[in-house]
Amino acid sequence: MKKLMFFLLLVNFSNVKSQSELLIPKEAITVFSINNINLLQKISVDELIQYEFMEEVHQELFDGSTSEKTLKDAGIDFNQRLNVFYGKNNDYELSGFTFGVSDLTNLFEVFDDFEELQSKYDNTKLYGSFFNNLIIKNNAALLIRFEPSYELVNRKTDSIWYSRGNLPPFDFNEEAFNEEVFETEDSTYLEPIIYDQEELPIEIDDPNEKNYNELRDSVQITLQEALLTNLLDALFIDNLNLVKSDTRFSEQFTHPCEATFYFDNSRSFKTANGLWYFQTIMPSIYKDLQELYTGNIILGDLFLKEKSIDFMVKTYYGEELGDIYSEMNDAKFDKNIAKYIHKGNSAFFTYNVNMKKAYEKAYETIMPIISAEKNADVAMNVLMLELLNEFVDKDAVFDTYKGSMFGTFNGIKKINTKKIEFIYDEITFEYEEQETEAVEDMPVFTLGFSMGREDIPEIILRNLGKLTSKFEKHDDYWVLKNAILEAAPLYMISKNNLFIFTNDEDLAVNHSDGYGTNSLPKKLVRKLKRGGFMNGYLDIAGTLNRFPSDLLNNQQSEMINSLKGKSGKMYLGSSKTTNKLTAFNLKYEFNGTEYSGQHLLDLINTVYIFSK
Amino acid sequence: MNKVFLFCLSLILLLSSCIELIDDLTIHNDGSGTFKYTMNLSSSKIKxxxxxALDSINGKKVLSKAEIKSKINLFASHLKTQAGISNVSVSINDLELIVKFSCDFTSVSTLQNGLKNSLIAINNIKNTEDLNQNWLSYDGEVLKRNIPLFSITLSDHVKELDIDLLKTGNYTSINRFDRPIVKVEKVGAKINPSRTACMLKVSTYDLHKNYSLIDNCIYLSPIKNK
Structure with a gap:
């Protein structure tokens, strides 16, 4: 009975929404809500603000006053959730976090740059600093940075500037433009453009009238204030927040997990950017395509265990997009794939889709949208698509490329190449070239595709083989010499209804029918068969720790760096796709001795960077 | 697909590789001669x-093979116009990644000036202070060689990733004459049996750490009057 009471109390407790999540603005698109923040008590404030998900708001904290302070000393209420949020659209970008407050004195020792401002909201105190605003209501706080977008500020400023009868504010210096932008053949990178003094906005005689930059600053501040006021009015007068405006988000707070994740893809800036062409050129298609994204949302729960973190994610979508996805993912796992994945691989993925069904469903859903557009270019494209649909043998196409594929990383291997050495005559010191054998290290990859028509690649390869001697046919495989970076051969295997590209000589020469007993264990294969369209495995130490992040863009680099130095394994699995959702399960098993709260933050950070 | 390819490429960059450089300078009794320079990257083809294959690395643009070729050819065409320089020849084996360059010169100073001017022209170098240094001098009896200051400035920018390229590489400097060598200052330099050539081989990695490794002073026997 006591156990039952305790259980009921626990369930009841987890269902009660604390004050902090009621301060999450409805404009937020991405939210991490950490439930069991007791886990983070040992983490110092300085350590916390090193995470990218705190970067937008960390200036206030990172000013030296926080050294050696832990969250425990910061006046934070650990019975409430810590909610980190982010949102961006064409007009603004906002970020911040909400949390419980237990001790205001301690809190303001950390947030020591804030000054109290006048508040028009009941029981609410408003504080401001150069970048951020802090709002405290009852025992919950919202720290927020809300900024109008660069484009919005420019648009509004230009509108005011020209309506006052002003001329263009910047002189166009054609000579400088040509020199700085186009004549860069001889430099290895683009130098930043430094404008001469005369290119700055023209000074206006009347000191009471603002020049363009001054006007722009004023517009920016006015917009910022207006945006913040709207947001705060909604939160504190209309009581509108994300929990109230999205029931799916609200429902997540009933989950007994350490943290939850919310990402509304239908409002995502990235999605909007992807549809930019339609938005500007064909607005009616844009509207219809945008409707396809309605309801496209990703919800996740993080469960922290002793030596692992389980990340359960559900991707929801609208009916029409759901129909396409469910048709596309209605594919059986190709058991032949498992034969070609060595049990010792550092990383692999499998991807099962039915491209033919996806094509047919997409054709059925998207063609009416495009056909309805009254535009000559679109009409010609529609005609072309309809003719292709009628004339092309779709069975042959989709039997050749079914859509299912797999990839593996087989580690670093020595491969044989040729090199030129200069051999010196010891009498004259003259030298001549001599071709010798060389061995170079090469990361070994395999990429394979399911197919029902082994004869098609055979036709292509046979004919290519007649064109160049670089193609060679062997009993079990084809080889294209010097195909990879003009140094290493690429092997192609067409067997077992798979077409495989690999630079692994051992696979092509000795295992063209698969690795046999050294392939994936049967238990894992059964799991892959039962799973959905996507599965993956990654040994972090064996792959990511060797990844040179210098070569990636900032976001990719941050994501890889956030996992570097870890040792552990990641498993990705997915459920069967329905027309409403697909579920994914990412399991992160770690071996390190690090505090588990840190692992949780690391994973949250990785997901945050990925979703940003 | 592109991401998979990028992943493969970036892992390759972690791997070790080597570079082979040969500079071969022949000076005749009248001070004229031939300069040959060879860069061999064939053992690092993959890297x-x-x-x-990348567009940029560490935020800097990576030149394509065609751009590199055009730059080398531009250098050669500038050099051809320099006083005292003739028979400029460039061969680029872009499959094996071997570049060979050679030219004849009327004196060591014309060679030095020709190289300086051509480098300034193709690199749009505005600060020519480093290029004022004489890294080669020959008075008819003694040949002094230093490492050019501008190459030190350039190699200071070599990142860790590129230093890997130097680790197993080597730099060979050969000097040939019509008459016998009396003495070579640099310990480790080899003189051929007829004493008309000397060869100094150093690791490119060591050279990057200590530029003076390649400095040398070669003393020749006096010219015999016929």
């Missing part, structure tokens, strides 16, 4: 090609 170099993987770098060349």
């Amino acid at each position: 170099v090609n993987s770098i060349l």
Whole structure:
């Protein structure tokens, strides 16, 4: 009975929404809500603000006053959730976090740059600093940075500037433009453009009238204030927040997990950017395509265990997009794939889709949208698509490329190449070239595709083989010499209804029918068969720790760096796709001795960077 | 697909590789001569090609093979116009990644000036202070060689990733004369049996750490009057 009471109390407790999540603005698109923040008590404030998900708001904290302070000393209420949020659209970008407050004195020792401002909201105190605003209501706080977008500020400023009868504010210096932008053949990178003094906005005689930059600053501040006021009015007068405006988000707070994740893809800036062409050129298609994204949302729960973190994610979508996805993912796992994945691989993925069904469903859903557009270019494209649909043998196409594929990383291997050495005559010191054998290290990859028509690649390869001697046919495989970076051969295997590209000589020469007993264990294969369209495995130490992040863009680099130095394994699995959702399960098993709260933050950070 | 390819490429960049450089300077009794320079990257084909396949590295643009070729050819065409320089020849084996360059010169100073002017022209170098240094001098009896200051400035920018390229590489400097060598200052330099050539081989990695390794002073026997 006591156990039952305790259980009921626990369930009841987890269902009660604390004050902090009621301060999450409805404009937020991405939210991490950490439930069991007791886990983070040992983490110092300085350590916390090193995470990218705190970067937008960390200036206030990172000013030296926080050294050696832990969250425990910061006046934070650990019975409430810590909610980190982010949102961006064409007009603004906002970020911040909400949390419980237990001790205001301690809190303001950390947030020591804030000054109290006048508040028009009941029981609410408003504080401001150069970048951020802090709002405290009852025992919950919202720290927020809300900024109008660069484009919005420019648009509004230009509108005011020209309506006052002003001329263009910047002189166009054609000579400088040509020199700085186009004549860069001889430099290895683009130098930043430094404008001469005369290119700055023209000074206006009347000191009471603002020049363009001054006007722009004023517009920016006015917009910022207006945006913040709207947001705060909604939160504190209309009581509108994300929990109230999205029931799916609200429902997540009933989950007994350490943290939850919310990402509304239908409002995502990235999605909007992807549809930019339609938005500007064909607005009616844009509207219809945008409707396809309605309801496209990703919800996740993080469960922290002793030596692992389980990340359960559900991707929801609208009916029409759901129909396409469910048709596309209605594919059986190709058991032949498992034969070609060595049990010792550092990383692999499998991807099962039915491209033919996806094509047919997409054709059925998207063609009416495009056909309805009254535009000559679109009409010609529609005609072309309809003719292709009628004339092309779709069975042959989709039997050749079914859509299912797999990839593996087989580690670093020595491969044989040729090199030129200069051999010196010891009498004259003259030298001549001599071709010798060389061995170079090469990361070994395999990429394979399911197919029902082994004869098609055979036709292509046979004919290519007649064109160049670089193609060679062997009993079990084809080889294209010097195909990879003009140094290493690429092997192609067409067997077992798979077409495989690999630079692994051992696979092509000795295992063209698969690795046999050294392939994936049967238990894992059964799991892959039962799973959905996507599965993956990654040994972090064996792959990511060797990844040179210098070569990636900032976001990719941050994501890889956030996992570097870890040792552990990641498993990705997915459920069967329905027309409403697909579920994914990412399991992160770690071996390190690090505090588990840190692992949780690391994973949250990785997901945050990925979703940003 | 592109991401998979990028992943493959970037892992390749972690791998070790080597570079072979040969400079071969012949000076006749009248001070004229031939300069040959060879860069051999054939044993690092995978690494170099993987770098060349990228658009940028460390935020800096990576030149394509065609751009590199055009730059080398531009250098050669500038050199051809320099006083005292003739028979400029460039061969680029872009499959094996070997570049060979040679030219004849009327004196060591014309060679030095020709190289300086051509480098300034193709690199748009505005600060020519480093290029004022004489890294080669020959008075008819003694040949002094230093490492050019501008190459030190350039190699200071070599990142860790590129230093890997130097680790197993080597730099060979050969000097040939019509008459016998009396003495070579640099310990480790080899003189051929007829004493008309000397060869100094150093590791490119060691050279990057200590530029004076390649400095040398070669003393020749007096010219015999016929």
